Amino acid sequence: MFPTRDIPSPSSLFSAYASMAASMMLVRSMANEIIPQPVRGFLLSTLRYYFKPHSPRLTLVIEENCGMSRNQVYDAAEVYLCTKISPNTERLKISKSPKEKNLMIRLEKGERLIDFYDGVELKWRFVCAESEKSNPNDSQPRSEKRFFELSFLKKHKEQILNTYVPFVLERAKAIKDEERVLKMYTLNSSYNFHGVKWESINLEHPATFETLAMDPELKHSVMEDLNRFVKRKEFYKRVGRAWKRGYLLYGPPGTGKSSLIAAMANHLRFDVYDLQLANILRDSDLRKLLLSTANRSILVIEDIDCSIELQDRRRADGRKQSDAQLTLSGLLNFIDGLWSSCGDERIIVFTTNHKERLDPALLRPGRMDMHIHMSYCTSHGFKQLANTYLGIRGHHYLFSEIEGFLENTHVTPAQVAEELMKGDNADVALQALIKLLKRKNIEGDHDAEDDDAAAADQKNAGIQKAKRQKLVNKPIKSTRNTRAKSMIRRRKCL
Numbered sequence: 001m002f003p004t005r006d007i008p009s010p011s012s013l014f015s016a017y018a019s020m021a022a023s024m025m026l027v028r029s030m031a032n033e034i035i036p037q038p039v040r041g042f043l044l045s046t047l048r049y050y051f052k053p054h055s056p057r058l059t060l061v062i063e064e065n066c067g068m069s070r071n072q073v074y075d076a077a078e079v080y081l082c083t084k085i086s087p088n089t090e091r092l093k094i095s096k097s098p099k100e101k102n103l104m105i106r107l108e109k110g111e112r113l114i115d116f117y118d119g120v121e122l123k124w125r126f127v128c129a130e131s132e133k134s135n136p137n138d139s140q141p142r143s144e145k146r147f148f149e150l151s152f153l154k155k156h157k158e159q160i161l162n163t164y165v166p167f168v169l170e171r172a173k174a175i176k177d178e179e180r181v182l183k184m185y186t187l188n189s190s191y192n193f194h195g196v197k198w199e200s201i202n203l204e205h206p207a208t209f210e211t212l213a214m215d216p217e218l219k220h221s222v223m224e225d226l227n228r229f230v231k232r233k234e235f236y237k238r239v240g241r242a243w244k245r246g247y248l249l250y251g252p253p254g255t256g257k258s259s260l261i262a263a264m265a266n267h268l269r270f271d272v273y274d275l276q277l278a279n280i281l282r283d284s285d286l287r288k289l290l291l292s293t294a295n296r297s298i299l300v301i302e303d304i305d306c307s308i309e310l311q312d313r314r315r316a317d318g319r320k321q322s323d324a325q326l327t328l329s330g331l332l333n334f335i336d337g338l339w340s341s342c343g344d345e346r347i348i349v350f351t352t353n354h355k356e357r358l359d360p361a362l363l364r365p366g367r368m369d370m371h372i373h374m375s376y377c378t379s380h381g382f383k384q385l386a387n388t389y390l391g392i393r394g395h396h397y398l399f400s401e402i403e404g405f406l407e408n409t410h411v412t413p414a415q416v417a418e419e420l421m422k423g424d425n426a427d428v429a430l431q432a433l434i435k436l437l438k439r440k441n442i443e444g445d446h447d448a449e450d451d452d453a454a455a456a457d458q459k460n461a462g463i464q465k466a467k468r469q470k471l472v473n474k475p476i477k478s479t480r481n482t483r484a485k486s487m488i489r490r491r492k493c494l
């Protein structure tokens, strides 16, 4: 049996509570009188802090701006989260600006998302709140305050701050690069008192490493080299070198040098600056142009052997050239020195059809980091082109005959590509290629090489001719000055 006599009756309970409440009020009023208000406030908030049930979760608030500048974490979160949209997402914002390739998709206010990182669950929420008016009589509309809330279990705080947030920043950068339309900068044609300037157009060259027909090992090593280069910021800093890389592409016309540059730009998502030296008059102009190039870009100087008669500082007659004029040493010193040290992630590419004609200063070890030989079409290159142009992935009954010819015939990938475009029907296109190969084979390698040398020389002759024409059109005194106005670049690819 329970001791019923010990259970208090409702009326006794009520009177006990009433007397307790009265004494609490008494203590409170006494405390109000004895303890000064600021101390009381402090004590109450401390007591509240210790007795409030604590949440195991931590919420990071990522506001749109930090002071006057944008909050990079906010911008990155905005981009990153649109790759995490789930079937539960109900509202999204879409937009497209002329500079972007694709639609931009962003979260709408109030939307929530769940992400997982290394097994940790992360809850994201996009919040738009109207900010308080500092003056209630202010007629200006309230401004909107936008922020993301990122919440997770407190025990993961270090991991989230040290690895997840940097991961989001990095991913967003890659996504933005992917969305961005690449630009190609060329020199504008009007050479006036102020010199030449860069003009940009969208670079929509379709060449990629996938479509490029070149020796697979060489292709792999170029890609590896580029990938390593962009990841080595800290390395370059540590060893005290400017973060730049130089490539010299050489080979006969039509072997894919310009295509390789476009593939590099598409791979890295770097803009291209096509520096036509023939259009530049003085070292000072060159310096100005180089200093106005942006980071994460490829500076291209095509046909270095013929686009300009870059000589040593001494002329043939022994006199020293004026410093104001463009010289090879001026170009190389500037590229190695000031230019590369005042920018990051710079790539420079020289191309030539005649490596043997280059000034030794350009070939000196350490000047160009990688010399890449673009060769005639090989059996592997042909298969790559057959795949790209005709969609043939496996074997075709005409392949062995073609491969037999390729072993001892010099034909450029450009010539092969031209034949493969001659018909939608694979048999017709491959037969056309066989015809070309037979003809080349009869003519002999020697003739083929002569053809290529002739093509390169024809290109050079075109360049020289254009320079002469400019000389006629513009009354520039010295022959050397003619290059300043020569708009001669054959623009096949870039």
Ligand SMILES: Nc1ncnc2c1ncn2[C@@H]1O[C@H](COP(=O)(O)OP(=O)(O)OP(=O)(O)O)[C@@H](O)[C@H]1O
Pocket: 211, 212, 213, 214, 251, 252, 253, 254, 255, 256, 257, 258, 259, 260, 352, 353, 374, 413, 414, 415, 417, 492, 493
């Ligand atoms: N290696 C290659 N792989 C795929 N396509 C190629 C290759 N080489 C040439 N082509 C095709 O031929 C065209 C011309 O090639 P490209 O302009 O790249 O040659 P190049 O080596 O730069 O020639 P040049 O020395 O005359 O500047 C390209 O647009 C491309 O269609």
Ligand SMILES: [Mg+2]
Pocket: 257, 258, 259, 302, 351, 492, 493
């Ligand atoms: Mg080219």
